[in-house]
Amino acid sequence: MRGAAVAIGAFDGVHRGHQAVIANAREAAQRLGAPLAVVSFDPHPRRWFQPDAAPFRLMTPGQMARALEPLGVDTLYLLPFDAGMAAMSDETFAREVLAGPQVARNAAGHANGLGIRHAAVGFDFTYGKGRTGSPEGLRRHGEALGFTVCVTDRVDDPGGLKLSSSAVREALNAGDMDRAAAILGRPFAIEGEVVHGDKRGRTIGVPTANIRMGDYMRPAYGVYATRTRLPDGRVLDGVANLGVRPMYELPEPLLEVWLFDFDEDLYGQTVETDLIAFLRGEMTFDSLDALKVQIDADAAAAREALS
Numbered sequence: 291m292r293g294a295a296v297a298i299g300a301f302d303g304v305h306r307g308h309q310a311v312i313a314n315a316r317e318a319a320q321r322l323g324a325p326l327a328v329v330s331f332d333p334h335p336r337r338w339f340q341p342d343a344a345p346f347r348l349m350t351p352g353q354m355a356r357a358l359e360p361l362g363v364d365t366l367y368l369l370p371f372d373a374g375m376a377a378m379s380d381e382t383f384a385r386e387v388l389a390g391p392q393v394a395r396n397a398a399g400h401a402n403g404l405g406i407r408h409a410a411v412g413f414d415f416t417y418g419k420g421r422t423g424s425p426e427g428l429r430r431h432g433e434a435l436g437f438t439v440c441v442t443d444r445v446d447d448p449g450g451l452k453l454s455s456s457a458v459r460e461a462l463n464a465g466d467m468d469r470a471a472a473i474l475g476r477p478f479a480i481e482g483e484v485v486h487g488d489k490r491g492r493t494i495g496v497p498t499a500n501i502r503m504g505d506y507m508r509p510a511y512g513v514y515a516t517r518t519r520l521p522d523g524r525v526l527d528g529v530a531n532l533g534v535r536p537m538y539e540l541p542e543p544l545l546e547v548w549l550f551d552f553d554e555d556l557y558g559q560t561v562e563t564d565l566i567a568f569l570r571g572e573m574t575f576d577s578l579d580a581l582k583v584q585i586d587a588d589a590a591a592a593r594e595a596l597s
Contacts, residue, residue, distance in 0.1 A: 292405030294327035294365060295319035296388075299412060300455075301330050303348035304357040305474045307412070307453035310445040312361050315410035318440065324407050327365040328358055329388075331375070337505070338371050347505045348458055348474075350481055353562070357476075367404060380423025384431035408438045415441075447472065465510035465568035477517070477564035480506055480545050484556040487546065496585055498530075498546040499556050501563065508532075508543060512571040515592035516547055518563040526552055529585075529592035530563065533572045548589070567595040 297315040301308045312328065319326040332351055336343060349357070355366050369375065369387070378386070389403045409428060417423040429439040445453055453473050461470035462478060471477045482501035499518070511533030518526050530547040547563055569591050575581040 291365065292403075293407055294325040294404070295322055295408035295410070296327045296329045296367070296404070296406050297410045298329040298388075298417075299415060300334055300336075301328065301354065302334060302455050303458050303474055304354060304361075305453055305455065305458060306447070307445050307473075309361060309475065311410050311412050311442045312358070312363065314440050314442050315408065316362055318408040318410065318438070322407050325364040326362055327367055327404075327406075328363050329367045329369065329404070330354065331371040332368050333371055335371050335376075338376055344508075345503065345505045346459065346507045348455060348478070348507060353479065353481055377419055380418025380427055381431060383418050383423065384428060385435055388437065389435040406437050408440070410440050410442060412442050413444050459507050462507060462509035465512065465571075467514070467565055467568050477566055478509070479562050479564045481560060481562040482545075483558060483560050486557060487544065496548050497553070498548050499561060501545045501547070501561070503532075503543050503545065509565060510568060510571065511543070513569045513588050513592075514565045515567040515569060515595040516563050517566060517596065518547055518549060518561050520556070520561055521559050526550065527593065527596045528552075528563075529569070529589050530565070531572070532565070535572070548585075550589070550593070567592075569595070 295315050295318040297312045299308065299311065316326050318324070334347060336346065351368055358366055386403055388406050388409065409432060411425050411428060413425065415425050415428070417428070425439070425441040432439045447453060451457070451469070451472060458470050458473050458478070461467070461473065467478065480501060480503070482504065484499045485502060487498065487500040509532060512531070514530050514532060516528045516530045518528055520526065526549045528547050528549040530545055532543065532545050534543050535546075545563060569588055573584065575584065
């Protein structure tokens with residue numbers, strides 16, 4: 291598990307800017323004949339330092355692992371971000387977490403640390419207590435501890451699109467799913483267990499798979515054209531409401547997905563739903579009949595968007 295060339299960062303979203311950092315780590319791994327790994331953290335450091343912050347995550351750890359696979363990553367080191375990690379100086383992190391067995395040993399004499407051979411980081415990478423560590427500081431630590439460091443410059447889309455996690459969140463907040471997908475390199479997706487709802491949809495012929503939002507960033511509330519991956523690998527088109535449903539208000543926001551031409555029990559199963567296109571914002575209706583008419587219109591719009 292030691293001796294890898296690694297990319298280090300939170301990598302929330304594994305967007306195209308993150309992918310550039312990982313590509314530099316991959317080049318080093320090939321040059322050194324070393325495995326390629328990513329070093330990230332769980333929970334996200336922002337959640338540790340701002341426990342009351344609004345939900346902001348773009349992916350779960352499982353989604354991160356799957357996003358890294360096609361990039362050639364052999365190992366994801368998902369480090370627990372706890373009080374001990376938060377209190378580490380930049381030098382201690384480099385020496386005790388990143389450095390090799392020849393540098394860090396615990397009281398029993400067993401090797402600690404990842405023993406990395408190379409670290410790739412982004413231009414704005416900071417680490418260590420008080421964010422005292424910088425890319426140049428990491429390079430100096432690496433020279434002393436036996437690993438090399440490369441720094442990836444800011445990468446922007448040729449059209450001027452900013453490639454960052456904050457830019458993804460801005461796009462999601464605006465319901466601009468095309469822009470979010472352009473930054474991520476794939477559609478934004480919500481993964482979660484299908485839970486029981488109020489089953490109101492079944493009474494009007496629209497059974498939905500309901501997924502809690504958890505710590506996911508809240509995209510614009512409203513109706514989306516979707517594609518959902520089931521545990522058995524099937525991918526199904528659908529239409530979903532994301533939000534609190536003003537007509538029958540929910541206690542917490544839900545993603546409620548109506549899967550087209552599908553009538554099977556998904557309760558307790560974990561599914562992943564791509565939000566392909568934002569169709570409209572949430573609305574209140576005067577009657578159940580008006581709601582049913584709008585749902586039919588939404589389904590037709592979703593089918594058109596997905597075609």
